[in-house]
Amino acid sequence: MKSGSNLEKVFEQGHFAVTSELGPPKGNDVGVIRKKVDFLRGFVDAVNVTDNQTAIVRMSSIATSAFVIQMGMEPVMQMVTRDRNRIAMQSDLFGATALGIKNIVCLTGDHHTFGNQVHAKNVHDLDSVQLIHMVKTMRDEKTLMGGEEKIEGEIGMFIGGAANPFADPFEFRALRTAKKAAAGVDFIQTQCIYDMVRFKEWMKMIRDLGVHEKVHIMAGITPLKSAGMARYMAKNVAGITIPDALIDRMAKAAKGSEEGIKICVEQIQEVREIEGVHGVHLMAIEWEQMIGRITESAGLLPRPKVD
Amino acid sequence: MSSFDPKIVAFCCEQSGVPAAEMAKHLNLSLPERLELVPVPCSGRIETLHLLKALEGGADGVVVFACHEENCRYLKGNVRLKGRVEYARRILAKIGLQQERLEIFRLATNSGVKFAEFLAQKADQLGQLGPNPGKKE
Amino acid sequence: MIKAEQKPIEEILEYLAPHDHILLSGCGACVTVCHAGGEKEVALLASALRMARQSAGRPLEILEVTPARQCEPEFAQELTDTIGRVQAVLSLSCGVGVQTLTRHFPVTPIYPGVNTAFLGETVEHGLWAERCQACGNCILEKTAGVCPIARCAKQLLNGPCGGSSNGKCEIKRETDCAWQLIYDRSKSLGQLHRLTEIIPAKQWGTQSRDSGPRSIAREDLKV
Numbered sequence: 001m002k003s004g005s006n007l008e009k010v011f012e013q014g015h016f017a018v019t020s021e022l023g024p025p026k027g028n029d030v031g032v033i034r035k036k037v038d039f040l041r042g043f044v045d046a047v048n049v050t051d052n053q054t055a056i057v058r059m060s061s062i063a064t065s066a067f068v069i070q071m072g073m074e075p076v077m078q079m080v081t082r083d084r085n086r087i088a089m090q091s092d093l094f095g096a097t098a099l100g101i102k103n104i105v106c107l108t109g110d111h112h113t114f115g116n117q118v119h120a121k122n123v124h125d126l127d128s129v130q131l132i133h134m135v136k137t138m139r140d141e142k143t144l145m146g147g148e149e150k151i152e153g154e155i156g157m158f159i160g161g162a163a164n165p166f167a168d169p170f171e172f173r174a175l176r177t178a179k180k181a182a183a184g185v186d187f188i189q190t191q192c193i194y195d196m197v198r199f200k201e202w203m204k205m206i207r208d209l210g211v212h213e214k215v216h217i218m219a220g221i222t223p224l225k226s227a228g229m230a231r232y233m234a235k236n237v238a239g240i241t242i243p244d245a246l247i248d249r250m251a252k253a254a255k256g257s258e259e260g261i262k263i264c265v266e267q268i269q270e271v272r273e274i275e276g277v278h279g280v281h282l283m284a285i286e287w288e289q290m291i292g293r294i295t296e297s298a299g300l301l302p303r304p305k306v307d
Numbered sequence: 308m309s310s311f312d313p314k315i316v317a318f319c320c321e322q323s324g325v326p327a328a329e330m331a332k333h334l335n336l337s338l339p340e341r342l343e344l345v346p347v348p349c350s351g352r353i354e355t356l357h358l359l360k361a362l363e364g365g366a367d368g369v370v371v372f373a374c375h376e377e378n379c380r381y382l383k384g385n386v387r388l389k390g391r392v393e394y395a396r397r398i399l400a401k402i403g404l405q406q407e408r409l410e411i412f413r414l415a416t417n418s419g420v421k422f423a424e425f426l427a428q429k430a431d432q433l434g435q436l437g438p439n440p441g442k443k444e
Numbered sequence: 445m446i447k448a449e450q451k452p453i454e455e456i457l458e459y460l461a462p463h464d465h466i467l468l469s470g471c472g473a474c475v476t477v478c479h480a481g482g483e484k485e486v487a488l489l490a491s492a493l494r495m496a497r498q499s500a501g502r503p504l505e506i507l508e509v510t511p512a513r514q515c516e517p518e519f520a521q522e523l524t525d526t527i528g529r530v531q532a533v534l535s536l537s538c539g540v541g542v543q544t545l546t547r548h549f550p551v552t553p554i555y556p557g558v559n560t561a562f563l564g565e566t567v568e569h570g571l572w573a574e575r576c577q578a579c580g581n582c583i584l585e586k587t588a589g590v591c592p593i594a595r596c597a598k599q600l601l602n603g604p605c606g607g608s609s610n611g612k613c614e615i616k617r618e619t620d621c622a623w624q625l626i627y628d629r630s631k632s633l634g635q636l637h638r639l640t641e642i643i644p645a646k647q648w649g650t651q652s653r654d655s656g657p658r659s660i661a662r663e664d665l666k667v
Binding site for chain 3: 082108109113122125127128129130133134145162164166167169178179191239
């Protein structure tokens with residue numbers, strides 16, 4: 001085992017894995033974490049704890065992940081290269097693993113100008129591929145990046161990365177995931193999928209490159225709350241494409257949120273049939289209370305006991 | 308009524324401003340007392356510096372009589388002029404001089420009347436603004 | 445070449461306030477090309493500053509000069525007599541040229557008249573864009589001749605982020621995504637396979653400015 005995390009075991013035993021997402025509080029109110037954990041516990045195998053996503057300052061992903069463990073769930077700590085250089089990130093990896101965090105997702109991070117600290121100096125000492133490689137080196141070679149120096153202890157991390165099949169240039173997207181695989185990633189979570197045709201095309205490229213045999217691909221799914229949200233995302237979020245047919249379906253529904261959940265469940269069932277997809281990553285943004293219903297309707301419950 | 312007689316420097320394109328000026332004189336139209344005409348082969352020949360130097364050197368206002376857009380003998384000369392005048396006006400704003408002290412007026416060869424009318428209006432406007440505070444004493 | 449933009453006149457007027465006799469020095473090299481500090485810009489700014497100060501009732505006397513390259517010691521030294529006659533220098537050269545004067549003229553304040561912005565190229569007349577960050581270890585051979593250090597907002601070395609859309613960057617939507625350019629050019633060069641190579645972490649700490657100001661010494665050229 002690489003880290004012995006619950007998520008790793010779920011994959012190893014051939015189960016279809018389920019992860020979700022938890023945004024830390026915009027302050028130190030631990031109650032926010034508890035509330036979200038209570039919505040998610042038992043419905044997912046592990047939960048991603050975001051690292052100042054969209055560059056909005058929140059509680060650190062390490063501290064939040066440590067609370068998530070205390071509250072009886074397994075975290076997937078996200079780490080972005082935007083805010084920390086390799087010294088800080090390696091130091092944080094020592095601390096995170098010591099606190100019992102066993103999964104990481106290595107990301108570049110949203111650009112700081114999208115957030116609430118637009119005058120910050122961004123770091124980007126490493127990019128996400130290099131971060132993946134650094135964590136793998138620490139885990140497998142037991143040394144620091146680019147050095148012979150042995151680490152005191154074990155950095156048992158199950159290493160994740162992200163992929164966006166919907167950004168451009170499309171032909172490069174699978175190659176970039178292949179690079180992450182070569183750098184040492186164990187699992188990949190994708191951007192929210194609405195354009196199923198393009199996702200399937202991307203998965204074919206992934207299979208042609210043999211990446212699906214080395215890496216567990218988790219399809220990213222975000223339930224739509226309303227036709228308005230769908231239109232907004234389609235128009236304003238670079239790297240997300242939402243087919244018009246889907247927007248129409250949301251617009252015509254008697255109750256948008258109900259239709260959104262229904263679509264979400266159908267999407268889960270559809271991606272499950274695709275060769276090489278080993279799990280789903282459910283990003284119910286500020287709608288965590290729906291995860292129980294979605295996983296149940298999609299036939300994903302109960303979650304396997306792997307210990 | 309203006310309180311003083313402003314000095315106006317008028318750059319005139321030879322394709323439009325100069326013939327218009329000649330027509331105005333020929334028709335005996337009244338022109339401002341202190342008017343200095345500067346003929347140029349094309350309004351595109353005028354550089355931003357010339358516009359500022361005219362003001363610095365004693366003009367209370369500067370006018371460029373240029374051809375209508377799309378009607379430049381040298382294709383883009385009067386488009387270049389437009390950019391330069393806009394740039395110069397931004398400088399004027401930053402140093403606290405009124406932008407009215409610099410203006411383009413577009414006309415044709417036979418616009419002698421318009422030429423004189425515009426200068427009369429400009430003289431009146433500058434008269435109300437008062438002397439250019441940035442000019443050399 | 446180095447690209448610069450003139451500072452706001454208000455800011456310049458503020459630090460020239462204590463002086464009534466200055467030298468306005470341009471530079472015949474980079475800042476001439478980007479129309480920020482060549483002979484023309486010197487004359488224009490001088491005229492504007494004189495009018496501004498005249499309007500304020502405190503006339504400013506300005507000598508104007510534009511050495512061929514203000515960042516070369518020979519040209520800087522030629523200014524010795526002129527600088528001896530003024531209270532301060534306003535320099536429209538880049539930050540390098542300002543510091544060349546600073547080094548040669550210890551008792552005269554040298555003020556910057558431009559903001560030095562980046563190393564870039566002329567895309568078209570009136571438009572300049574950043575192309576190089578002088579990182580100290582060129583990787584253009586790995587990236588099909590397009591620099592992601594200078595042209596990607598996240599300085600990604602191993603491919604585009606999720607914000608690349610229709611060839612543009614999500615951060616500045618009018619800006620080309622560097623990795624789209626790298627991809628397109630790799631394709632036209634028949635070198636797409638090169639994009640699968642992982643580019644390792646850069647050695648910022650020893651090769652870039654992060655190790656302090658850099659210098660290049662050529663012993664064979666010294667006399």
